[in-house]
Amino acid sequence: MNYEVVLIDVTESHIERPKKNKNSIIHERRKGIH
Known part of the structure; x- marks a missing residue:
């Protein structure tokens, strides 16, 4: 048990x-794209 x-x-x-x-990485990538 x-x-x-x-x-x-x-x-x-x-x-x-x-x-x-993954969420933090996506936010970082979005910031890099913008």
Whole structure:
């Protein structure tokens, strides 16, 4: 049970972080284009 909870936490953190990074990268690219 503990391993399952840890895996869920890890996958959620990995899924959430890339989204934030992608958004920041997109904003930077838009600023560079403008």
